[in-house]
Amino acid sequence: MPKRWYDDACGTALALELVGERWSLLIVRELMYGPRRFGEIKAALPGISANVLTQRLESLEEAAILLRRKLPPPANVQVYDLTAWGCESEPAIMALGKWATRSPLHDPTSYMSGASLMMSMRTLLVPGRMGDLAFTLGLRLGADHFTATIGGEDIVVARGMAEAPDVTIEAETAFPILAVLYGKLPPEAIEAEGGLRIGGERDLAARFAGLFELPAKIA
Known part of the structure; x- marks a missing residue:
């Protein structure tokens, strides 16, 4: 990660560094059951700005929690999707x-x-x-x-x-x-x-x- 918030070896501290910024965990939730376009994620999260959503998506991609890909024709649009490791966060979010x-x-x-x-x-x-x-x-x-x-x-x-x-x-x-x-x-x-x-x-x-x-x- 480009920055560290805590001088702490605990996995919980690292989890907060990965998804602890405002909106990050909710973005992960929105992608849990399938890929979404940028506009679809924004529509599902009232109150988030396009700028903040862009920043959070970039951070989550850098952390290997999600990835960007293009859907095949005829859709042919860019979507955001969780990685296999990103999907493993579901039990923690549910708990x-x-x-x-x-x-x-x-x-x-x-x-x-x-x-x-x-x-x-x-x-x-x-x-x-x-x-x-x-x-x-x-x-x-x-x-x-x-x-x-x-x-x-x-x-x-x-x-x-x-x-x-x-x-x-x-x-x-x-x-x-x-x-x-x-x-x-x-x-x-x-x-x-x-x-x-x-x-x-x-x-x-x-x-x-x-x-x-x-x-x-x-x-």
């Missing part, structure tokens, strides 16, 4: 996020990007609740599309909509989905207000909604 949600300062009604929503599902999945549940979920959040493969006590996420998912969930913002998954509101009530659309096998969708739980707040 940090789960720890922070126990704070009274955590507001589950705030803005969440598509990648953040998908990571929250992977993070807040309650062990043992899935049982024999196994299906493919296609989720659209605004302009973002994801495929989630549910089964074996895990949720595997990739960008892009599955061709024939068993269940589809569509919303313009994350709030109605969060209200169902973590607020435990009936999906029908949210659908009636027009903020959520669920298609496919609704019994699977109902079982899916019961898989998640926010951790208890600290006293």
Whole structure:
């Protein structure tokens, strides 16, 4: 790295030097489930300037956390993608996020990007609740599309909509989905207000909604 913040051999200190600058870790989160163009990353991170995003992308590339590449025709555009080592940061980001949600300062009604929503599902999945549940979920959040493969006590996420998912969930913002998954509101009530659309096998969708739980707040 071109600069060192800490005179400390601890790996945690080095981790902060790699991704501790403002926005860096959130950029990594946005790239966790597939490559993104510059404008797509910026749109997913309200408040970041183009100049700061450019600086952070350059720093993360220098640190071998991400790389730039060009998609083949017909797309033929430059994208940013995590390296294999960069992808290995997901468990650490998930653990940090789960720890922070126990704070009274955590507001589950705030803005969440598509990648953040998908990571929250992977993070807040309650062990043992899935049982024999196994299906493919296609989720659209605004302009973002994801495929989630549910089964074996895990949720595997990739960008892009599955061709024939068993269940589809569509919303313009994350709030109605969060209200169902973590607020435990009936999906029908949210659908009636027009903020959520669920298609496919609704019994699977109902079982899916019961898989998640926010951790208890600290006293």
